[in-house]
Amino acid sequence: MSSTHRAPRRDSTCAVTRTLAVLNDSWGFLILREVFNGTHRFTEMRDHLEIASDVLTARLSTLVGNGVLSKEPYHEPGQRTRFAYQLTPAGEELKLVLAGLQQWGDEHLPHPGGQTVARVDRTSGLPLHVAFVDDNAGIVALQDATFVHTENYPRS
Amino acid sequence: MSSTHRAPRRDSTCAVTRTLAVLNDSWGFLILREVFNGTHRFTEMRDHLEIASDVLTARLSTLVGNGVLSKEPYHEPGQRTRFAYQLTPAGEELKLVLAGLQQWGDEHLPHPGGQTVARVDRTSGLPLHVAFVDDNAGIVALQDATFVHTENYPRS
Numbered sequence: 263m264s265s266t267h268r269a270p271r272r273d274s275t276c277a278v279t280r281t282l283a284v285l286n287d288s289w290g291f292l293i294l295r296e297v298f299n300g301t302h303r304f305t306e307m308r309d310h311l312e313i314a315s316d317v318l319t320a321r322l323s324t325l326v327g328n329g330v331l332s333k334e335p336y337h338e339p340g341q342r343t344r345f346a347y348q349l350t351p352a353g354e355e356l357k358l359v360l361a362g363l364q365q366w367g368d369e370h371l372p373h374p375g376g377q378t379v380a381r382v383d384r385t386s387g388l389p390l391h392v393a394f395v396d397d398n399a400g401i402v403a404l405q406d407a408t409f410v411h412t413e414n415y416p417r418s
Numbered sequence: 419m420s421s422t423h424r425a426p427r428r429d430s431t432c433a434v435t436r437t438l439a440v441l442n443d444s445w446g447f448l449i450l451r452e453v454f455n456g457t458h459r460f461t462e463m464r465d466h467l468e469i470a471s472d473v474l475t476a477r478l479s480t481l482v483g484n485g486v487l488s489k490e491p492y493h494e495p496g497q498r499t500r501f502a503y504q505l506t507p508a509g510e511e512l513k514l515v516l517a518g519l520q521q522w523g524d525e526h527l528p529h530p531g532g533q534t535v536a537r538v539d540r541t542s543g544l545p546l547h548v549a550f551v552d553d554n555a556g557i558v559a560l561q562d563a564t565f566v567h568t569e570n571y572p573r574s
Contacts (some may be wrong), residue, residue, distance in 0.1 A: 264522040268442050275534045278451050279525030282444045284527070288435075289424050295434050298565055324465055352526045357510065357560060359518040360434055360549050364565075366515060367433030370485065370508045371440070378431045381550070384564045388552040392514050394537070396544040399557050404513060408540045409454055409520075414532040 272328075275416050281359075284328040289313060289321045291363065293347075294356055297331065299379075302346040322347060330356065362392045428484075431572050440484040445469060445477045447519065450505075450512055455489065455535075458502040478503060486512065518548045530551075 272283040285291055289311070296307050325331040328352040333345045349356075361381050368377050375405050381390040394402040428439040441447055445467070452463050464474050480489040486509040489501045505512075517537050524533050537546040550558040 270448070272527060273529075275529055275531060276451070277520040277527070277529070277533070277535070278447060278491050279444075279523070280527040280529070281519040281523040282447055286464050287443050288438045288512050291434060291438055292426070295432070335474070352522075354560060355525070357523055357563060358550070359515065359522060361550070361565075362515040362518045363437040364433040366508075366511055367436035369511070371428060371433070371436040373429075373431055373433070373436070373570075374432060377433070378571045379433070379569055381567050382564060382566055383550075383552055383562050385538070385562055386552065388554070388558075389561050390552055390558055391491045392518070392548060392549045394514070394517070394539075394546045395549045395551065395557055396539055396542065396546055399546070401551055401555050401557075402544075402546055403538050404510060406539050406541055407513060407517070408536055408538060408548050409517075409535050412533055414529075415534045 270341060284324060284330060286321060286324055290325065291360065292316070293321055293325065294330070294353070295360055297347060297349055297353070298357060298360060302348060304345065304347075307347075325353070329353075342380075358392060361390070365392050431570075440480060440486060442477060442480055445473060446481065446517065449474070449481065450486070450509070451516055453503060453505055453509070454513060454516060458504060460501065460503075463503075465467055481509075487511075514548060515547070521548050 270279045270282040272280055274280050274283070292311055293307060296310055301310060302308055304318065308315060322331065326333050329350055331347045333347055333348050335343045336346050337343055364379065377398070382388065383390055394404065394407040396402055426435045426438040428436055430436050448467055449463060452466055457463055457466060464471060472538050478487065482489050485506055487503045488506050489503055491499045493499055520535065520537070538544065539546055541554065550563040552558055552561065
């Protein structure tokens, strides 16, 4: 395998890397987008994403194996058993990651045709943003949010 | 190019896809992580990430070309001009995406050695979370946050 596509390791001490190991490449993110968008069946995902079946199979297997999606059998008359993919509670939490990517794309790479998907509170209908918050439920400005090494950070 | 690594398109109507087109693959995310972690020089990034020089050059070029990083010349005695990479204001906003990946990895794929990097408010020192907030500065529960199609959503 070329170094271009060397897979991030799930045993990395870096939590970003571990999550990337599950999502694997852009396909992982786009498959999740499909599921959040109400697409749960293999053939529909394949058609929407124009992804090769073997690649879709591999990515779904990784997402199921890491507890992001669950795989549920379903039957249609006269057909063999097929599977539908649903978000697990852990998978639901990746909504924040997808929303963060979406928010950035809408702000910094706006599409000439306008925003196609909005984030809203399903109860209030208010538009939503992804932001940093603290334990007192206060919103923290981006420039005040910082990453700090803990005592567990590997020494080089 | 195999369909496995078909690049997401920057002209997609999907904002998630447009952002992924800039980050390209896991390397894009990991390069950003390096810059957020204080690594700004090509050789240091290459050594930390164990990435091939040509791949790093290509990813940095995409990130600079899309306004995520800026490229600043620097000189060391007796050396030719080299470049250091800094986050632009747009690049700073991707902090939310990296933090979202990190938060998920720490929660769902915890490392046996413990959390290595924490997110804190640099003023208050309080731990930070990535969350959905509304226009009234209220934190919105994950299950209440939903994606809805706007009138610009492409009709199939």
